[in-house]
Amino acid sequence: MLTLRNLGKTYGNGVRALDGFSLDLAPGEIVAVIGGSGCGKSTLLRLISGLETPTRGIVEFDGEPVNQPNPLINLIFQEPRLLPWLTVANNVGFGLAELDGDDRRQRIGAALKKVGLGELGDRWPKELSGGQAQRVAIARALVTRPEVLLLDEPFSALDAFTRADLQDHLLDIWSETRPTLILVTHDIDEAIVLADRIIVMRPWPGRILDEIKIDLPKKRDRASVSFEAAKRQLLTSLNASLQPAAVCTSTIAAFC
Amino acid sequence: MVDLAETGTKPATNTSRSGAASAFYGMSRQATVAIAVPAFGLLFWEIAVGAGWFSGRLMQPPSRVSATLWGLLRSGELLDHIGITTVRVFLGFVLGTTTATLTGALTGYFGLVRRLIDPSLQALRSIPSIAWVPLFILWFGIFEASKVALIAVGVFFPVYLGVSGAILSIDRKIVEVGRIFRLSGFALVRRVMMPAIFPAYVLALRSGLGLGWMFVVAAEFMGASEGLGYLLVDGQQLGKPDQIMAAIITFAVIGKLTDSLLIAATAPFLTWQDCYRREG
Structure with a gap:
């Protein structure tokens, strides 16, 4: 509430x-x-x-x-605001710093799949289109289950x-x-x-x-x-x- | 759904795999292009002296300079000089970059520290660094300490300016992403700010290293019995222009080499950069 x-x-x-x-x-x-x-x-x-x-x-x-x-509480900005030095997967996992190994990978994979980008985890943000980048931003916010x-x-x-x-x-x-x-x-x-x-x-x-x-x-x-x-x-x-x-x-x- | 059009069908690793081969090809081609201008210059110089267009006494031709270079190399003398000079630059570079990175980080991050010490540092920066030489000799003696100190001063300012400037220009929007994920203090610095300033930091290190090589000559002018700077002074005093040129060429080669090493060492951490590169 x-x-x-x-x-x-x-x-x-x-x-x-x-x-x-x-x-x-x-x-x-x-x-x-x-x-x-x-x-x-x-x-x-x-x-x-x-x-x-x-x-x-x-x-x-x-x-x-x-x-x-x-x-x-998580906020999705007007621009994707991905961190350019992290791969797509690591951007999604940005809020999961305390997790590591399989658990982290699994949560990232699930979040990426949820936004329809299951295959793009290894890419750099510079290789994404605007719509893809915003999806990654949504996945990044969702992965911490706000x-x-x-x-x-x-x-x-x-x-x-x-x-x-x-x-x-x-x-x-x-x-x-x-x-x-x-x-x-x-x-x-x-x-x-x-x-x-x-x-x-x-x-x-x-x-x-x-x-x-x-x-x-x-x-x-x-x-x-x-x-x-x-x-x-x-x-x-x-x-x-x-x-x-x-x-x-x-x-x-x-x-x- | 726009899904398929969006995600595309290319395998994700496509770009990175073909990238390595074409990068190598590109590099060797780049090297050929880069060497063309100096090669043509040397050829012209050799012909000009050989044809007697100007006297070779003060402008020794490349053949003569390379013979001197070869002689110095064979006797092991050149490597000794390179070794001692490189050690001086290395020590000065490490000392200068360490202090500059720390001070730059503090002034960039804390407004109070910036207001306190940045104006003074900017004033010190405008002193021609050679002006420190007499003072450093009085303070640290005529041997290694004063030389390393002078090089460190030369390295300090570009690195300091680069670090503090880069921190001040970090995108607020990216920092906010860190804050949304409840990063603060050192975690925010480590996970957001440090990677954000890294490209600018590499550039600052490169200009610092360049100045290190510049200042080692000044340092070795003020009384050294070995080092590439000593070769220069010795060549002047004994009237050996070929030795001066040999030392100058060595400086160019070593300087470029260390710069390339620095680039090569940092490049793997910068593949993410989305930069404008104009072809041709």
Whole structure:
């Protein structure tokens, strides 16, 4: 159980990246966070992952405050961020330093197979395509069996085919151990395909504007009527989030 | 699924296997290309002296220089000189790189240490290193210690600058990966920072080694009875330009050789690098 209570982050240069962000996440839940640039989406993940500490509020995981990186919480970045001096297999095994020998090899092999790259363990990161590299990054995060997986626009640099493929793949992987997923994205389809709940944020300072529940069964058909309906609802909300603050207060005051 | 297109069907080891043979071929071809310019120069020099275009007294032709070189080699004298000079460079290099690596690591890693000592080191760096010679002779005497100290000073600065600069330019994004996996302190240094700066470190060592060979001459000028630098001084004082040239050529060969050794020793650790190489 992950609880975010009144999270706020003001950076040294005075930028209020996030303000009054509260959210409860049940185990196994998939939440997408969507919003324009500068609304604190990435900051949110950095706070939950413990890479940064909030200026206000608290992140609680199973009742314990998170002030530094936690073994059960992992973050997948927008770029693969593989370590170029390690082979693919050793990149995947980066978080398994305390394991060695067969156990380690087996876990790495299983994780690579899970992302469909079982054969590429001996390659260098420079020999991978963008989609392959991001799969390796996913395998690296999965191999330590996290209970919370944070994804910061993980597929945004990929082409549409690879992206849709990896989204399906992510769901398959998720269904095996059912970690809590928080997915930051600016891709509307991606949010609706994956999430149980979509949090719409608005910027300056970043805060929650709207919350949309998606009650469709997983493996969603991107062309179905209900998918389209959810998409329209999300678009309306997103448009509101991009309005200047003055308009916002008069038209959708309830959300601000 | 895009799966198949993505992963491809080539066996994983494909590139590395054919790589060894073509690398050897490439290297021998590279050597041929590299030797062409000096070979042509030597040929021209020999012909020019032989044809009497200029006097060979001060510009001894290659044939004469190689005869001198051969003589020195046969008498065992050359190997003695090379040996003592190499030992001096080696000791100075080890001393210089060790201190430089440690200081560079400290100033690169700890902001406080950097603010404390980096400005002073930069000031010391701008002193022409030869200016230390009289002081070192007073401090360490005229024998080995002062020579090794001078070489170490020459080696220190490029390595120091390379290490501390490389640490300061480590990609934050890669360090964050380490932090996500809860690495901190020495584990983060060992598993992320050290490999990240390694290519820059090799380059720093190479320029350090180059300066080591440069400074050994200055060191041997200040009173030595053996060493390649002594051959230079001796050749000047006794008017033997062929001996000077023989020593210079030896410097070129040994310097290039040690540099190549350094590259060869570090290359296996750098195959992962994704570098721009322009062909032709």
